[in-house]
Amino acid sequence: MSNVRTIASRAGVSIATVSRSLNNHPNVDPATRQRVFEAAASVGYSKANSVRHGVSTVIALAYPGDVVRADYGGFESAMLAGILRGVNEHRFDVCVLSLRRDLAPGESYARLLDRKKIAGVILRVFEDNREIAEQLAGTGLPNIVVADRYDAADVNYICCESRVDSRRAVQHLIDLGHRRIALGVHAVRDTDHMDRRNGYEDAFRENGLPLDPTLMHEIVASPEGGAGLITRLMSSSEPPTAIYFTDPMATIGGLRRCLELGIRVPQDLSIVGFDDSDTRRHTYPSFTAVVQDAEMLGFEAARWLTRRLANPGDTALQSLQVVRQTRLEINQTTGRPPADPCRVLPDGTRVQLNSVQVMQGK
Amino acid sequence: MSNVRTIASRAGVSIATVSRSLNNHPNVDPATRQRVFEAAASVGYSKANSVRHGVSTVIALAYPGDVVRADYGGFESAMLAGILRGVNEHRFDVCVLSLRRDLAPGESYARLLDRKKIAGVILRVFEDNREIAEQLAGTGLPNIVVADRYDAADVNYICCESRVDSRRAVQHLIDLGHRRIALGVHAVRDTDHMDRRNGYEDAFRENGLPLDPTLMHEIVASPEGGAGLITRLMSSSEPPTAIYFTDPMATIGGLRRCLELGIRVPQDLSIVGFDDSDTRRHTYPSFTAVVQDAEMLGFEAARWLTRRLANPGDTALQSLQVVRQTRLEINQTTGRPPADPCRVLPDGTRVQLNSVQVMQGK
């Protein structure tokens, strides 16, 4: 089998140098380290699986760069809760890692994770880090991407498809009579972003309605982003009668701004939001939402990964590519468009659109 | 030094048996395992610090039983974000553990953590698990409790004191003219619970006001708990004019129920809530709150623990007992008591208290 002695003879160095190289110690010549890395890769060496040294029962939740900042929307914490539940079956532990922080020069991600004795990894990647998943896919380290999807056949993933329900959400608004329907889409270029934008456009296309670029806005996925868009759109000369926010926090901020400005929801403006957990039930009114179950995504990813690690021979567990569906939940923020649409200025002043009548807001 | 050979000769068994015992393998006689545990304890054995086998750079965030369920209030996820930031200085990793899940019969918590090669631990304990912290304090395993405090001198902790600000919050209500001030306190018997209850009682005592048991309620720390208390109190024959919720989620639920029932906040009812992160700014209106910075608690705990591990000789880092203060933030949910107090029935019907006049809610 492959061990440090094998690698040493292949690379033409001592076992001490192999150990130092693999553990990222100082005082190893970079060229030597490179030779060791190559020798280790050529024999498929894995420390975490080293039989004689305690097989690792730790999986990682790995973020490319800085680990989760404040997680207002609750996606990360709901997913983590799911992961922690999913590892119980085979009693694995979960380690939260930042890949970029500890990557040594010339080191591959697989080697970094092996150095930390991680048996498998749940990857949380973003638009500019998709190559991490593709790089790991080629190695022997079991891994799965959560909440993103890939065309490559060798990348494992579990995600939610939100295009269909985004289309349904907008169709729901069209059915209620809305025509001026705005989009507030989060400005992260991932599959989620594209799904929701595409779903919005699908609904317009299917109903023969023209897309209006002045109604489609990229915003920061935060309460401030949602609030800002409400203020901007509702004070414009031709405000929308409905809006679809593709992010929970933007939805909360938008709804809150409506209450501040005296915009009645849904009498003056209908809102469809997005939810990763239970946020929609904590606002007043409860918001109609496209709902994604982040806890389930984490749970299924962790259960598959740990089952695969516990049953290395089971071919049925070799790969996983799962696309779950979101669901559309109709709550209290969607209704018929107003008979007498109005603008609402940033100070709360209502401007009737079909007359010169002006009255003080709320 | 202490190693498996030392333990083996002390316990009168082979090194193989020592290894099996310490790693919780099956097929070891319980009595033998017990002898090994005792021998290991008597020589102060630690695998995580075993020099010849790679010093561990993993700390654990340990929960006594099931790890965090859904973390709506955001305390756990804010704290975790702080921990992940706090370990960066010395490049430690964080593993999330459930202590009870993996504890073998007869095994101590220190041994369990050592078996998992955990160098230090941040403990999240609850009312019925305080003995875990006390047990760990006596061992060589560096540890710190977050968000709870102890009289014992050998327990490290970092927490927030909320009694003073709870008193201030109620004083703020009294200053505004309120006298019938209700308390909705979460039903977990920890120091937080006692702090907030005591602060409430302090304010009453200092102002010579009698405590009214019918206004003091233990509730579940959830939106439903808060909503239920609003419904119950506001429909009673003598409703309060203000209420202090000691938990973020109860506050959100209570505020939401007020909007549902047409209870105007703060015109009909003043609300002081509690916040662990930024929740108070996401509701409408923003709620006045006693604020605790969970992210900071996690950050400081992790930074101290990893500094201590990185500098074993530094006596200044040997122990830490820190009590931070919450702060009182006045926002939009507190005002003068209503001139014409009213009851609001569960269906939203308003009942004027000083007359027989009845009108439909909202």
Added chain:
DNA sequence: CTGATACATTGGAACTGTTCCAACTGTTCC
């Protein structure tokens, strides 16, 4: 009661990865 069988428990030995320490190399400085 006896022998066969299965099972649990244990120790010796082999094995794996890490680190200490000494040696070697090339460079700098006097």
Added chain:
DNA sequence: GGAACAGTTGGAACAGTTCCAATGTATCAG
């Protein structure tokens, strides 16, 4: 030119895990 030094490397010692064979114990059929 030689001493001092830093960087790099290998041999050997070491620590912890597991394989495998041996031993002890319980069960059960005859």
